[in-house]
Amino acid sequence: MSTTSYIGKPVNRVDGPAKVTGAAKYAAEFNVPHLAYGHIVSSSIAKGKITKIYADEILAIPGVLQVFSHENVPSLAWFDRSYKDDVAPGGSPFRPLQGNEVKYSMQPVALVVAETFELARYAAALLRIEYEVTKHDTDLETKRDDGFEPGRGKTGWVPPPKPRGNPDKELKNATHRVEGEYIHLAQHHNPMEMFASTVEFLGDKKLNIYDKTQGAFNSQQYVMKVFGLSKDEAHVVSQYTGGGFGSGLRPQYQLFMAVLAALELKRSVRVSMTRQQMFSMGHRPHTLQYVELGTNPDGSLAALHHHALHETSQFEDYTENVVNWSGMLYQCDNVKLTYQLAKIDVYTPQDMRAPGAATGSFALECAMDEMAYAAGIDPLEFRLRNYAERDQNLKREFSSKKLRECYHEGAAKFGWEKRNPEPRSMRDGDLLVGWGMATGVWDASIQKCAASATFTADGHLTVLSGTNDIGTGTYTIMTQIAAQTLGLPLEAVTFKLGDTNQPEAPLQGGSWTAASVGNAVKQVCDKLGEQLLKLAQKMEGSPLKGAAYEDVEFVNGQIRLNADINQAVVIRDILPASGKDKLEAENTMLPNPINQLKNSLHAHNAVFVEVKVDPELGTLHVTRVVNAVAAGRILNPKTARSQVLGSVVWGISMALMEESVMDHGFGRYMNHNYSEYHIPVSADIHDIDVIFVEEEDDKVNPLGIKGLGEVGLLGVAAAVANAAFHATGKRIRNLPVSIDKLLL
Template identity: 55%
Template sequence: MNPLPTSQPLQARPIAEPGTGPVGPGDAPARVDGRVKVTGQARYAADHGAPDMLFGVVVNSTVARGRIEALETAAALAVPGVVAVLSHLNRPRSRRLDLFYKDMTAPSGSPFKPLHGDTVLYSGQPVALVLAESFEAARHAASLVTLRYAPLPHDTDLLANLERVHRPSRLKAGYSPPPQPTGDAQAAFEAAAVRVDAQFYAGPEHHNPMEMHASTVLRDADGHLTVHDKNQGAQNCRWVVSHVFGLSRRQLTVRNAYVGGAFGSGLRPQYNLLLAMMAALQCQRPVRVVLTRQQMFTFGHRPETWQRVRLAAQADGRLTAVLHDAIAATSRLEDYVEVVVNWSGQLYRCDNLRLRYGLVRLDQYTPIDMRAPGAAHGLHALEVAMDELAHALAMDPLTLRLVNHAERDAARGLPYSSKELRSCYAEGAARFGWDRRPPAPRSMRQGHELVGWGMATGQWDAMQMFARASAVLHADGRLVVASAASDIGTGTYTVMAQIAAGAMGLPLEQVEFRLGDSTLPVAPVEGGSSHVTTVGSAVEGVCEKLQRQLLRLARELPDSPFSGARWSDVRFAEGAIVLRGGTALPYPRLLALAGRTHVQEKYLMLPRLLQQKKYVRAVHSAVFCEVRVDEDFGTVRVTRVVSAVAAGRIVNPRLARSQVMGGIVWGIGQALHEETLADHRLGRFMNHNFAEYHIATNADVHDIEVVFVPEDDRIVSRLGAKGVGEIGIVGVAAAISNAIFHATGRRLRSTPMTPDKVMAPSPEWPAGDGATGLPLVPPATHEPG
């Protein structure tokens, strides 16, 4: 073998440290909220309190489907300090219509309504809330609540029900159904010189951010309710809560100033929020409800998904047919949908496409978006199939992708607004040393471990929504910008302050960005890697309006050198309006001369939809990875990852790199560790804790290099920026799978790729599953129509 080749009130405000100096997009200052977080001053949803607070602990169902026949609470109510046990028998009045429970990201169907009846819809469903004057008393009392059920037959097994597939509803924000077929993909596939026909399976995954979901409801003397909730959109949560309980905007404020990770779990209001509101209204006291780590497994998750990918190519590697089918699990209540197969009609050039996607309803909670929803599964299957095709063609995997590189969307013929994917391939391959990769599997070894190199392509939508922002420039030179955005750990506080500082020519420590409050100017939920393109554009827009107002003030001053100045004659730098030729008027001096204590502006950012819809807007990446496999134990170590990313202008390279690195770590988890296992006899997820639900830890993460390829996209946003939150995970699991094949000669098509699969006796799975036992699904009966 060859050797291995070489504030809110009561909250600390995140303000930048003194001496930062002028910054703007492209600079890399540290997080402005870093100090308040590491010193414990940042207050999360469960960190707010009141003297007479009640603590709520949820009681969850133990059956997957049925009816509650009896609910005994006497023993719980006898515990000292217990005030009440809420259930469907005594909850406060709330509205029942589905419309009132629809949040801004809800899929088609009927949203779950906690404590609204005696029907049990899934295992883990909240069936009661114990309220006590201490958390300890509430938790003990919750263990004493007993229920008797009338169970009904349930079904939680996707693979056993693939024949029950149905075409999903289109009614979900961000979802696009598969495009219409082009050419004759089936005939082209059957006539091809080289073909790949492979099935893929991905088990459910659950969100496990550091901060568990929590809601704290505080009451003011006048009855106003302030809710501190872990979510990704304060206004989205206020929308639902106010409609469910018939509250006006003046009666309710929702805040999420600090969020300890969310990754999609906070896009929709979770049941803890509605339960906390019920308790506060019923008991007329402040209430805190915090879910346990085990209860984090009792609401939405990344859905279980089956896929079949068929690729056909000429002998030179040019694709002649792409057929991609996917079937995913959803609940009985709602049609949760993801864009799973559409990527196969965008990423590569091919004249014959057929893409189909369907759902199977099961007795479980509705799935929810998880980092790179749809792409994490869909591109995994496509990119592993492309690696199989490269092997069948005896072609380098990178060469195959370059041969089929698409300048236009193959399904719709639209050009890309920008696409520096070729540069990603070139830069990533050079940094990784891909040209030294021997083509044959099992050709590299280091000690007792087999070594493999794999690569994959990543893509994610470059989205933009609408948002408002306000800005106030004070007489002392301080700038306060605000929008009801969210910072879920991505660095929104810093990046928005940085954009404003750059626009106004101010040091970062003189700029404050306020977010996480439903009373602030409207902003979308923080999802889909869209906050920089959306809220960032609004911030730059409001700063421009502020600049124009300052220019008007400067023109109106008596004997002003700016009296005849045009917009093109001035710039805004070093805290001043500067006239061409060098005359500078600092902002505090300008406001003093104009007799103003401050100037303020508002701005509405609307996407340029007529222009944007003419293009495919996307972020791209090329992921290269090295694995080392111990065949005796089936263990896989990911020892090196290089990810080259094209994501428009990078506003803050330090924070962007952190986001991509986090995505890569999660990609390692997707590839090797994460899966929620169900006992279908009970209809219950069984490994609902960190002891048994494995995630990547420090020992699993080795060398990671992130490379940003220069790109500037003014169609996606006025900043030229795209988003980087999702792209980091896309393609990572596929690159690892492909590297495992290169190391061992064994092709694994299900995730996670655990040691038992790595050691499976069958090294290949051409049309059935030698590694997981998946059936070959007949197209005539099991594919979505």
């Protein structure tokens, strides 16, 4: 029996004790010596010019060190490319404090630096700024005719495929046809930890930068390019991140501010955002979608048209894949997918958990529900009838796809067969009961990733890869993979991340971290294992002599022959016997290009939701959710389940609560705080069941990992809206499904 078999086991978080005891330090918690504090001043107008900044008034306050603004920022990098980070969209990135132009409300316009945090905040509140106001335009609803197709989008964006078949004609000829417009306003990520950077000034231009980010290397590159620093001068550390959800994929402006101030003042500086300023950055864009479906007499999809228009800023063309999924989730030969952006006076939107797909699946899956009613077919049966056996967008086979099993297992667990299809037919006392379901699909991606491993004579293995753990369990699963690969107990393995001195890892996003870093860790440990085997074979009387790496296994602290497990060498004994202090390996894992290009690589899920609605008061509660997920191999069912639980809560939040409401008179989000931007509290969340339908898939990547960051969210909002329809007979296509909409 193997005691070092950890993959697939519900191992507790290895970073749990550090987090609950406070030993885990976040960016704003590094109390470096002689620290100064910066407070950001945000613009009160949405568009115009700064005409005067009364900096002198607050510089007179003892302890105020400097007021940085466009008036005194030194000359920095000139070209746009210097400001482009790994996932910058097309266009011209916003440059903080460089120019007097105000492009959106709450734009950072000044940084006040003082000896204490309180003083910086106080002085910032006193800073008088005069503006020349220009008329702004923040309402996407007025831009319906001004949409344009983006040119080159950001990394990972794929333009919608060309239309296939004859969708217009087939929609006209369809037996049943439904159409609808689906809308949601902007939504902000709002991770618990606010953006902060502590920049430790080490003399000359040398900096230690503690940053809240989902990619230390991305922050490093940005700082290097903008401020002309070397790698050595811009050392970035980000070991713990209090939630990201995509908000940390791009360097946020507090990083620029803190580095600027540290270099100019030649001392250490910390800049943290306020909760309100967390609404001054990227967000899920306000999106208008149109979906039209047609079916044949047998309930098969005859044609599909999905159109999306969403906001972007005046200076960058943010893109996400909203409509593409609709061309691959169901079998349909006549498909038209169109996608447009419109520019308004806001900051550029940004990837937010399942960017594009969360939006697109809401519209498509509600439309599928509407069609199921129109055609008189059970919504689950309707989806099974239109099950896609291959990816019609890419014209490829799926590397694996157990969505059908998700439907069956989810439905069985939920008790779907007991559903009465008639709206308003199911009751619990005076409450209306509604059951709805929906489907989701997300990319199973992998990125190039480097890792190193060091095994020391005391029997300890340390593995490094400069990724991030945004709370998902990266520390834990990488420790599991490393320990199992070299047959060591978990306690003998330390995985470190979040430091630009470590081997380079991709941004922590896109659901690719487990696959990218996981396979890199596996490879580098195998490389180290080969060295260990060689040394073991040189030991006196070694039973492993002549064995190839494939002929042995690393289990229970031993290397042993597959053919005879009693022929073994204790791993701890190898280095002392060979007289070495340590063994090291470094490796860069590259995705297999053939597998990546030959197959369609995706994770899927099926969500079943029960809601209860008070028909008189319009109050709605999600009382039960079953989320069945097929996402390849599950490395740790405990952290994996946690991730999907979080996704479900997020989906309920999207369905029922979240919206950043803009007052177009001011061009400003008005509910910019945790009190008025609602996300669920514990009392809003009831039973959630997570089912993993495991897939064995050696094409997606050697470890068979598909990633779980986003897929669990998909379908949840649509399933809630569909359940609300089943309960009430009211089709709400405009999120959130709130009391005012259910009441009237």
